[in-house]
Amino acid sequence: MDLRLLLGRVLGKPCLDPLELAAPETRCMRLYKKTGNTIHIISFPDEEVEKGCYLLIEDKKADKSMVVQVIDVQFANVPGIMEELLREPLIDESIKGDDVDPFDITSHILYVQDARLLVCKIHGTIENGKLSSNSSWLPSRTHSIIFRLPIEKLMEIVNAEIKYPINLGETMENTPILIDASKLDGKLNIITGRKGAGKSHLSKILVLGLIKYGATTVIFDLNGEYKSLGLNLNGGRNEFYNRIHVLIPGGNFKVTLAQAGLSVIMKILVHALNLPGTSAREFRHIWRFLEERNMLSLQEIGEAIRRWQCNQQVKDALFSRYYTLLHTNFFTDSINESVDFEGLLQNVEREGGGAIIIDLSNSPSIDRQIVVEYVLAKLQDLLSQWKIRAVFLFAEEAHLYLRETYWDDIVTRMRHFGIFTTFITNQPDTIKESIYRQADNIFLFNFVNEHDLEVISRAAKVDAETTIFIVRDLPPHHCLILGDVVGNFPIVAKVKPLSVKAMGETRLFFQREKESLESVEQQSVSLSIG
Template identity: 25%
Template sequence: MRQIGICIGSTRPNRVYFITDELVRIGQFVTLSYLDGGERKNLLGMIQSLERDNPYLPETIKTTQQAESIKKFSEKENTIKGEIHILGEIIEAGDEVFLQVPRTPPLPAAEVFEASPELLKKVFGAKSKKFVRIGRLLSEREEVPVYVDIEQVVLRHLAVLAVTGAGKSNTVSVLLKNIINLGGTVAVFDFHGEYSKSKLTRNGKTAINHIQPLINPASLKPKEFASFIGIKSNAYVQFRYFRLAYEHLIKQLKEEKGENWQAHINTSDFLKRLKETIESIADPETEIGGKIKGKAREDSLFEVLNKLEDVEFELGHIIKLGVPPLIENIKPGMVNVFDFSELDEDVADAIASNILRWALEERKRAVRGDSSRLPFPLLIVIEEAHILAGEKRNTESKYYIARIAREGRKFGLGITVVTQRPKGLDKEILSQMNNMIILKLVEPEDQKHVQRASESLSQELMEYLPGLNPGEAIIIGNMTRIPLLVKIDRAEEKIEGNDIDVIGQWEEILKEDKNKVKDIMSELDDL
């Protein structure tokens, strides 16, 4: 090992200061070595901050000429000082290396060495089949692969956060490719139709299962169905009228046609009878109208009917009575894509909450040993997570995302939230994401929101966020145990973003205009 410096000043169990003559780098890994009570101690650390100093060039210098004249004779007096964050004591066990939390501060004047690539490969390499490669250490000259515990991604959840263009799609692609190569199952809520075009494969065959979001209105809870047709959570009167009508109609149909009533009525007839039931609330002589104290509010009834008719007209093609719950379409070992790109936020929320609710219930059944529609662990990836789990918006999806974040690990059900607007994401849900891959974040409010939600994101690490290049990330949480600066691998089978080729389309217009001019000139020549 090559010595690059020595510790100075007082030391702490998790932090030391050092001085060096070498050109070291922020994020670089180092080892500290010293004898303590006759026992050799070796610690692994990461350079957290650096500064250069020249005692002959204080900040009080007034002119550039004065600084230039001093510079000529004092260049050899330049010193580099820095701060090292102690990651742990190096414990070697055969071919494997583990880090143990140090209980005592290192000795002052401990020697600082450049961490060898062999050591780092053992520390950050795959310790079992559940570890998958995600990238390489950013600050090391020699390539040192970084592996993450994919089981911890599922059991302890994950947030992928970055500004647009920083590499979110590539990062998710790398993770999903690794998961399906392990035979894992993923469900994706896709708001932009990006995943449907993905070329992700396993064993040379496509690994994308596109699921059309057909909705069975009879499988929705009243609150989900109300959200589906656009009744806001604070529209209490509208929701009460809708719930009364919906529950009354279901009870009637079961009495008329039995428990298998869905086999005896088509979707349009069901919706027609639902509208008739809603209208009958206005008549106090009807059974359902008699349940309303006082006169029914006609404006609220009209709003409910109007919303139901609008949804029937615009989204009638995805409403189908009798279809099984959407989770029955999830195929094991594949990336199952629910395409929300043509849906507005309220409709997407109703469908997403229904999937989340069924997923939680079915995974509970599987763990109890009962018959289940989801007999395998599942990771749910939520793109544009601020839409379904916004800080200032209460949605049905937000409730179930929070529940899965709290309970999912017991049932093999994981959540990955992906967003370019961290400050718009509910902070309680963000705090439940015990793993984070944070790419470039520029806006201070986004940075603060993330830092408040994660104890592992120190002020020093947060300062890196604005300067990260595309594909560079800070990884923190159970998936790595140690906060890392990583260059994410480039996915060969990438999920592409949906940026428009603006220049290309403008050029096409120019070509068309030129061709039109040529045609006109040709016609004039023929005259």
């Protein structure tokens, strides 16, 4: 194919005169084709476009515009390019001499070689200043102008009014990205990504943002990462210090049987400790027998089981569960050792919000399940009686301690009670597909594993291609935000650094060695100076 004809096709005009092949000016993006809800756009090297950014296809003649998001950037498949690329190294190796290019044709060839094809997904149409989800129309190739749409401008178009701003970080255009805390209210949220991508970092930002506006949050802290939220980077107290309450099961978090109540204890025995139905009925009789005589205590329950007239297998089942409860050190007969969890929740709410952090980092698996059963059961009881308004629950790696039936409860029944959950996990397949489909907000960090990408693509908030193409290439501490908090427009955000002391970092052997070497080097320098 004639080079001038080839360039003419790509640049959008005939290049019959070699004098026209001067250094190319900045070209406008050109609409190539539309298939379903996918738009292909030709972009030139001097146009700054990357995955995740938004473009506006403005059709002057139709007097409306189409909003699209770039999900992939490819090289444009221009006829003759492969032949040209294969020919170049052969020519460079075999021919010696000076290059004579009076019309600067080489720059145009290189320009064409670097032309890109943008694969975009349609997200709506702007007509008469109003945004709709209509994607059935076809913009004109000849009358359309395509340009980048800043996230800040997109949010203005969406009319995303923010009453309670939480600053998550920056957009791709380095402008602040703010979400409204009220968009987390009554919602189910998921934060997921591979290890070290920044999930817990983001969840801490959300926790502190909610506390700032008076919310009560309860955190199941599996790795001890949240207990320093009240401290600055230098270890000093910050503005949240008095609103952060860390409870360590078996340490400063113990409860009496009376504080727990029969219904909570039964849930622990049946769901966490798998007590059979027959044994559960006998335990209920024992509890009521002791309660009527004002003798309810751990010691008396043990004695009652020993003396109780029942089947030996039932007695053995009761004893095994009794000793499990005893060895957790979570239950106590001393009222002075116990924590009034109900009173603590009410105080936090009364004092303008705060975080109750359940530190599960040193608790064995069965102890974690017992504590979680207790906390969730108490929350349900208090909320159902309107003793507290609502609770934002943050659950790290919930599959390690949350029983199977709780997943559906959290999505339906618990949400109506006023428990608004955020799941944080690096194993997306541990969350049921029904949870993804009903999630209101999803924060996706980087995944490269095909299975993980396939799992998260089931989210109902966006099409699978957008999720897979963008999430696969996200750098560390960048996430794709989906859902109500961004007006259901997928947005890539760089999560900001936290000004609180980091905890839960992986302990490294060679980090210590490095610090020791640096210390020795500093001492050597000091001695040489002396």
